[in-house]
């Protein structure tokens with residue numbers, strides 16, 4: 001998928017969040033350590049560096065949602081991150097983005113923190129960002145809670 005096509009897809013998919021522009025996508029993809037797994041109807045931009053992975057953007061075309069597209073993209077990212085020995089995936093999600101929060105819940109992410117009024121939405125209002133994390137280490141390899 002081209003940056004232009006992903007910008008158009010994001011524009012359709014992001015109802016409240018401001019979508020990225022083609023220029024912003026191109027600039028991000030030109031940075032080191034950035035990966036861009038795509039499917040016919042969706043895409044994901046992430047950075048994998050220094051043992052950690054951060055999801056920067058993920059979107060599925062509205063008429064292809066709830067069909068496993070984003071799950072497939074996330075699974076591919078998990079494989080890429082594991083190949084690069086990353087042990088955690090982070091991301092920020094807008095508090096009122098219920099679809100994305102349900103998606104990340106379903107995929108084992110948990111809340112690490114919050115940034116108040118971090119996002120400016122399409123209508124100019126502010127929303128908090130929730131910082132979510134998912135461990136990529138097998139449960140048995142994780143340090144016991146003491």
Ligand SMILES: CC(C)(COP(=O)(O)OP(=O)(O)OC[C@H]1O[C@@H](n2cnc3c(N)ncnc32)[C@H](O)[C@@H]1OP(=O)(O)O)[C@@H](O)C(=O)NCCC(=O)NCCS
Nearest residue numbers: 013058059060065066067068069070071099100102103106
């Ligand atoms: C969040 C998003 C990427 C999910 O994409 P998707 O391809 O529809 O996701 P999947 O089909 O893989 O969903 C997997 C599971 O996540 C949960 N889920 C996904 N969308 C959901 C919704 N709208 N409501 C409730 N649960 C949802 C469900 O558990 C779903 O499984 P199910 O359909 O069997 O019930 C999509 O809604 C989207 O593009 N939103 C706009 C862009 C955006 O907000 N990106 C996130 C920025 S952080």
